[in-house]
Amino acid sequence: MRKFAKCLVTHAAAVIAPLRPTQARAMVAELDHIESASDAFDFALGCVVAAYSQRMSVLVALTFSVRLATALAAGLFGLLHIIQPWSNVALKMRLLADPGFTACGTRCESWIRIVGDLPLSHWLWQQGAMATFGALHVVAAVLLLRGSIGRLAWMSMIVAALALAMPALGGGGITFPVIYILLIAMMLAMGHGLAKLEHWNFTRR
């Protein structure tokens, strides 16, 4: 029980140390002066409560929620880019094997015609480009969630450079690159703003 109490106090100290380093050391030192193991355990539990109650605030919960929601949206956006283009590749391969194939009757006639008209290499290129964008967005979402804003800025620049290169590589017009750049720039601005807000909240107490 004493070992567990020691673990709890060490954890509490780690939680509170960035905000109150002296209090963190005081709690750890105090545990060594408690004779009874059950008292030590009670004291340790109290230290954990103290550490979390001092670190938590409405603003922290709010900024974390916004960060989580944005990261989930960006992650989903990225996953859709990885998964969706496979349907075009799969349909093209099916059409190559069976030119008379109709996937969904007249409802998607135009989709089948477009996929059939363009070569497989086009759809593979599209899959590669979209999957790259998707993977970059998933990584950006993870970086945002972790609060690694410096790395997120680098990731945003890579996404912007790739988006700008797309038209030059035969990847369509400028509309989609502009949308990608705007979205990643908004995500970076939000991450930076949240980090500033969290820093202000952390240092004001």
Added chain:
Amino acid sequence: MASIRKPSAAAQALLAAFLAAPANWRHGYDLTKETSVGAGTLYPLLDRWARQGLLEAEWRKADAPGRPARHAYRLTAAGIVFARTWATSPAVVVNLKPSMA
């Protein structure tokens, strides 16, 4: 600057414990034992009072050999005034923990 808000019952009990011997240095665990105020409430209060200038704190050598130094607290002059204003009467403190009587 001391808070003008009325302290909680736990805070009042702690103030009474400090006020009982204002010149003495007190430790966290001893205060929890004496007042039945848990460490979860005690440390945020000690931290707040220290930042408000009501408590002074320092590391003091342990009485027993081989033990680490302890962080000790005692009321400042402003803290004594504050404690005299808000500390609970002995009867209330006794109700919190009969062994204090």
